[in-house]
Structures are given as C-alpha cells and as structure tokens.
Amino acid sequence: MHDRPDSSPKTLRAAIIGTGNIGTDLLLKLIASPMLECTLFAGRRADSPGMSLAAQRGVTVSDRGLDAVIEAAADVDVVFDATSATQAAHHWSVLKPLGMSFIDLTPANMGSLCVPALNLEECLDEQYVGMVSCGGQAAVPIAHCISRTAGGLDYLEIVSASSSASVGPASRANIDEYVGTTERATYKFCDVAQTKTVLIINPAEPGIVMRNSIAVTASTEVDMAALRTSVALMESEISAYVPGYRVVVPPVRTDDRIMVTVEVEGRGDWLPRHAGNLDIITCAAVAVAEARANRNP
Amino acid sequence: MTVAPRHNLTICDTTLRDGNHAVAHQLGRADIQVYARAAELAGVDVVEVGHGNGIGASSIQVGRAALSDLEMLRTAKAELRESKLGVLSMPGFASIERDLKPALDCGVDEVRVGAHCTEADVTRQQITVLRNMGVTAKGLLLMTHMVSPEKLLEQARQMQDYGACALILMDSAGAYRPAEVEVKVGLLVANLDIEVGFHAHNNLGLSVANALTAHKVGATIVDVTARGFGAGAGNAPLELVAANLHQEGVDTRLRLYGALDAADVAARQFVLHVPGNDSVTIASGIAGVFSGFAGPVRRAADQFRVDPRDILLELGRRGVVAGQEDTIVEVAMSLADRWNKTHRTEPEAEGLMTAERARPPAWTM
Numbered sequence: 067m068h069d070r071p072d073s074s075p076k077t078l079r080a081a082i083i084g085t086g087n088i089g090t091d092l093l094l095k096l097i098a099s100p101m102l103e104c105t106l107f108a109g110r111r112a113d114s115p116g117m118s119l120a121a122q123r124g125v126t127v128s129d130r131g132l133d134a135v136i137e138a139a140a141d142v143d144v145v146f147d148a149t150s151a152t153q154a155a156h157h158w159s160v161l162k163p164l165g166m167s168f169i170d171l172t173p174a175n176m177g178s179l180c181v182p183a184l185n186l187e188e189c190l191d192e193q194y195v196g197m198v199s200c201g202g203q204a205a206v207p208i209a210h211c212i213s214r215t216a217g218g219l220d221y222l223e224i225v226s227a228s229s230s231a232s233v234g235p236a237s238r239a240n241i242d243e244y245v246g247t248t249e250r251a252t253y254k255f256c257d258v259a260q261t262k263t264v265l266i267i268n269p270a271e272p273g274i275v276m277r278n279s280i281a282v283t284a285s286t287e288v289d290m291a292a293l294r295t296s297v298a299l300m301e302s303e304i305s306a307y308v309p310g311y312r313v314v315v316p317p318v319r320t321d322d323r324i325m326v327t328v329e330v331e332g333r334g335d336w337l338p339r340h341a342g343n344l345d346i347i348t349c350a351a352v353a354v355a356e357a358r359a360n361r362n363p
Numbered sequence: 364m365t366v367a368p369r370h371n372l373t374i375c376d377t378t379l380r381d382g383n384h385a386v387a388h389q390l391g392r393a394d395i396q397v398y399a400r401a402a403e404l405a406g407v408d409v410v411e412v413g414h415g416n417g418i419g420a421s422s423i424q425v426g427r428a429a430l431s432d433l434e435m436l437r438t439a440k441a442e443l444r445e446s447k448l449g450v451l452s453m454p455g456f457a458s459i460e461r462d463l464k465p466a467l468d469c470g471v472d473e474v475r476v477g478a479h480c481t482e483a484d485v486t487r488q489q490i491t492v493l494r495n496m497g498v499t500a501k502g503l504l505l506m507t508h509m510v511s512p513e514k515l516l517e518q519a520r521q522m523q524d525y526g527a528c529a530l531i532l533m534d535s536a537g538a539y540r541p542a543e544v545e546v547k548v549g550l551l552v553a554n555l556d557i558e559v560g561f562h563a564h565n566n567l568g569l570s571v572a573n574a575l576t577a578h579k580v581g582a583t584i585v586d587v588t589a590r591g592f593g594a595g596a597g598n599a600p601l602e603l604v605a606a607n608l609h610q611e612g613v614d615t616r617l618r619l620y621g622a623l624d625a626a627d628v629a630a631r632q633f634v635l636h637v638p639g640n641d642s643v644t645i646a647s648g649i650a651g652v653f654s655g656f657a658g659p660v661r662r663a664a665d666q667f668r669v670d671p672r673d674i675l676l677e678l679g680r681r682g683v684v685a686g687q688e689d690t691i692v693e694v695a696m697s698l699a700d701r702w703n704k705t706h707r708t709e710p711e712a713e714g715l716m717t718a719e720r721a722r723p724p725a726w727t728m
Contacts (some may be wrong), residue, residue: 223422223423223424225422225424227686230481230482231620235484238482238484238485238487239452239484239487239488240488241458241488242454242458242459242460242488242489245458245461246458246460246461249461255636262419262422264420264422264424264455264456265454266455266686267479267482267485268684269479269481269482269684270681270682270683270684270686270687271682274687279424281423281424283423323423325423335532348392359621
C-alpha cells in the first residue's frame, strides 16, 4: 500500500531506540512508509529478534542504545522512543538539549499528548510528543465522541485487553504509567468528572484480538443516533491510519450507561494480526511523523 | 530474612473481599463493621477487605461496589486491633498512585499482589514499590490449576525475587483435588525461601480438605470465608477449617467459638444464600473454568437450549480465562449447531427433538 517510486527520496530520517515488540513493529512501518526512512535501530541486546530483523532488512543497527543515537544525531530528524517509561525519561533529558525531535511511544508522559484523530495539527511543532498508550490511542477517540455528544460525563471507563504474548517486559514494568497516562489523556480530550482505566493481559491461546470497551454513565439524555454517526465517522478516520480498527459493538444504552467496543487487528507485520495493540500506537506515531514530513517537503 | 511466625498457621479471612463476589460487590458499611468485629474476636490473622477483584476494581466492567475502597477499608480498620487489615491488588485494575497509596493511608497492613498464574512479571512494579515503602507484600497467583507445578515454581520465584514475603496459590476454579495440592504446594514449600499459602474453592466439595492438605505439606497460610461466602460454590468455610484445625491440634490464633460465632454473624448479617454445589458449579470445577462464568453459562444454555455442563467442559478444553466471557455464547452456539447436525443425520433420534431438553450425550471426557 505504501509503494513508492525509487526516485522520490524519503524526506524524514528517523532513529528508533528500543528493539522490543513496539520498536520492531514500528521499524516495519517505517520501512513501508513512503516518507520516512529508518537510519538507525538502536537497543541494548545485539541478539534480540528485532535487531536481527533490522540487520536483515539492511537497516543500521546498534546495541549501544542512546549513545548510538547521539553519535548519529546529524543523520536523524526524529527519534522514536520504544523503550520503557523510565528509560524514555532519561533519553529525553539527554536529547532535549540537543534539539532533537522526540516521539515517545512509552507512557512516560513528559509533554504534549497526541492522538492523531483528535489533535494532530497542534502537535506538529512540538519537540516532544507523547503517544499516550495503546489503549489510549484505541479508546480515547471514542470516549471523546461520547463526551462531546453527551455534553459532559459523570464517569467514563476504558477497559483494554491484549494478548499476553504481545505485551513485552517493558510494558509490564510500566503498568502504573500506562494507567496514569491513559487517564490523563482521557481528561484532556473529554469533559468528564471521573475516569478509570483498566488493563487486562489475557494469556489465552490463540491470542485474543486487542479489544477496548468504553463505558460511561451520563446523567443527561444522549442523542444516540448522533452518537452512532459520530462513532462511525471516528472509526473511518482512525482506520485511515490503522486499517484493522473497527467498532464491534456500536453505542448501546442501558439505563444510564452507554457502551462501545472496538477491536484492533494489526497488519501482522511483527506479531500476528491479533496484536493490534502494537499497530494502534506505532501507526499513530508514524502518522505524526508523516504529517511533519508532508509539511516540510 | 524469614521471621518465624508466632503460630504455625496464618488464617487469612477473605469474607469481606471474595465474599463480595457473592453479592455483586454490594457489602455495606454495617456488614463490614459487624463482620470485621466478629473476625477480630475469632482471632483471624488477616481480614482482607474490598471489591471482589481487589482495590481499584470497582467498575462497570466487573461491577461497581456499593462503597469506595477507602470507605470499606476505614470501616474495617476501626474494628481491628490484633487482626491485620489486608487488601488484594491486581495490577491492571489497581494502580499505585490511584489506589494502593490511598489504601495504605487507611491503615492497610499487608497487600497481596495478584496475577494470572502465567503473568507474574506484571506484579514487579507494585511489589517493588511496597517493599521500598516497608509494607508487607505477598504474591498471589490465580487459576493455578491451569499450569504445571514447574511453571508455578518459575512464576513464584519471580515474585520472591521482586521481594514478596509469601506466595499464595489460588484455586480460582475449585478444580484441585488433594493430590494436586500436595504436589504443587509441596514443590513450592521445598523450593522457595518464603511462606506458601493456599486459597481453596469448593466446586468439588474439597475446599476444607484441600486447605488442610496444603497445611500438611507445609503451607503456613490458608484462606477462608465465613460460611464459604464467595462466588459460585464458595470458599473454604472459616468455621469448618477452624473446627478441623481444632481437632487436629494445629496451633493458630483462632478461637474456636469465636470462629463459629463469626460465621453465624455473617449468616445473619449478609450471607443471603449459603454457597452450595449444583450441577453447574460441579461441572465448572471439573472443567477448571473460572467460577465467575457460572451465571453467563446458565443464560447461554437457556438461550441456545444446550446443556450448561457441556458448555463448561468445552470452555475448559479451550483453556479460557476470566475476561473471555464472550467465548461462552460462541461455544453455546456451536454446541447447538453440532447437536442439530448430528440429529438430522439420525432420523431415529428425531423423536428426541420434542423431548424436554433433548441433548447430546455429555461427560464424554
């Protein structure tokens, strides 16, 4: 889908730091992108499966992590961080003074939060952009639709379930940051008095498709027809950058509760297609970088 | 590092936490007040309090509790002197800043950090933080009938490495028989440097036997609830465990009459239905399916006119876990479909179609 004539050079050079599930899936998205070029894939384990894949694909790799990024600074327009929240905080503190653009795929939450379907434009000039969390990218846009249609909500909860195999060690070490940052994004993009984020890691085999349920209580009447239209529009907007994004339970109401469920199937680039939790955040990060590349030809 | 306990066996009373499952998390202030006082008088070591799924779990997804975590914990704490106040915390439902720290401010003495039996590494963050704060942190593995003793030991060792001072195996589906308790608890006792505990459920009528067996092979913590108050077939009843320990002369802080009284108090105050065994909870235990599936399975069986026991056995074969409730309907539909196909090709069986709830033969395991 991203075929490009070899004559048109990729315009934005990117380094990825972190060679786990997220970093490797992102690498494959960059390779497929007509505008982005991965000039460095850096991590700490030379023998990681992601590292071998990158080397096979002819991408420059390094097991010296941040140091490699600093040395390659002249050849890098943007750094994608796919490590852990703690490491990302350190990386940003070093790269910020160097003036490097930083797109954070960890839930470290150190500046502007971006959900492309909601605020892509306002993030294009930010040196730091946080991509919230996989659950946040999948659910917050729908939460925004409900909040806007209802004119404010008393309570909103997001329950995201992903397959065990797709949730790597860094994500498991960052569950608190995941919850905190997703809730912060919910408050940013929705008018809601109280919010709760729940994360479920499901060990069933074969792996479950990433699933996100958004449930709210609203004291006022909500125009359900308008809400269904709004959610359908949002679905098509997001599926433009994450093709496997789909609403599986359109807005339904019982008593004072409204619920929507979305599933995210990935492209199966790195992990099998059920691991849409990778694609939903890597595609969002690519959308930010591509928008920048487009703007600065 | 290991401090020898004053008594041989620690009794953790989860009536006000696991029991909350039995009443859709609607235990109220008076329930908690009255029972916490009774548990204190009974001499249980730990009173675990909260939403059935632990702190931070009150939600539309798994049920909203009548009281906030903090209301529940403050109410219980006010009644406790010698007994400790405990909570269950499952990463993903509970988070440190939002749930755990405010709970500790209510006077919680110990936290059991829980995870599915293959996912111990999600507990690292919470156990580490708790240990650094000097709070007693225990590790808890759920649905432990699903994996081998060796896998459990591997997961338990991770929790021990993070700093857990005890490791509790939960038989969340009530699927263990005493021989399995001996093997699994025994392996952990032999290979861990920390205390080992067991949390029984009663789907196969063995909760008390399993709790006693766990103790016999070296477990030093057993979980109980008054009248077995809990989801599905319920837990190991406090009063029966107390009676048996009394008969066996096991040294605990429990006072026999106090334990019997506490169970009576619970029965008067909030145990509307004493958990019992019916064909669905028994099949659930045989299948090793999470107890919380019973309700939805009964509904799907009615809807698709199939035997709920067949649904449970098929779910068990697929190894489904909590959170996969959507699979129930799929299984019920496919069983109904299979039944129809079988009987279309066997005309002589057609008369059965009109019989009440004609079903394919079950129990072919």
